[in-house]
Amino acid sequence: MSRFVETAITGKIIAGAVGLIVVAGAATGVGIVHHQHQVNASRINTELSQIRQSKSTMDSTKNQNERVQKLRKLENDYKSYLKNNKKHDKQVVLNYQNAIQEGKNYFVRHTQAIIKSNQVKDVNKVNKKDLQKKLGTLNQEMSFVNAHRHVIYSNKNYRLFNSEILSMVKTYNKKLGSTEVADKDKNNKDHKNASSSSVVASSSSAQTAQSSQVLKVKQQLRKIQTQHKDIKAV
Incomplete structure (x- = not known):
């Protein structure tokens, strides 16, 4: 090879x-x-x-x-x-x-x-108890939003919710405040009326008692006079 x-x-x-x-x-x-x-x-x-x-x-x-x-x-x-x-x-x-x-x-x-x-068109048409309940729910939700705003809500959503809830809370608080004043005035008026009625009733009772006593005295005098006439007649 x-x-x-x-x-x-x-x-x-x-x-x-x-x-x-x-x-x-x-x-x-x-x-x-x-x-x-x-x-x-x-x-x-x-x-x-x-x-x-x-x-x-x-x-x-x-x-x-x-x-x-x-x-x-x-x-x-x-x-x-x-x-x-x-x-x-x-x-x-x-x-x-x-x-x-x-x-x-x-x-x-x-x-x-x-x-x-929890929105209300006319707070004057909502009773006190229901309005208080709505107010409590809104305050609770606002606390939740504030606590978790950085985890859940965008800045835009936070500002929107904060504005809406605070506006409603302010309106409801104002209404409840005026309702409380009205209730207090009514209670004071009722108390005065009750006191006046009590005074009138007491006065009336006193007058009735006095009249009754006077009547008894008159009846006793008549009885004495009658007895005296009977003695003279004898």
């Missing part, structure tokens, strides 16, 4: 080996990429599942304060996801944002409903 032939064969062998190495490397690379893709997909699915679970728990919570805490936890989880992951999956980010916004919208709708159900 000539040197040329040997060199050619050796070159083919080397080329074949290199080709196998390249193919194997490519296959390995593809396998690594595929594995990494599976890992990322698994992480995304896990994150999405956690978001759905957190939202479901929040939505099923009846207590308002506890529901706020669930919303706050959801926001903190979202912040942690953004901080701890260099690459942010768009689907995960969108699901977090939607869940948080829906959680806030629930409270916004609730406050709107409270305001609407």
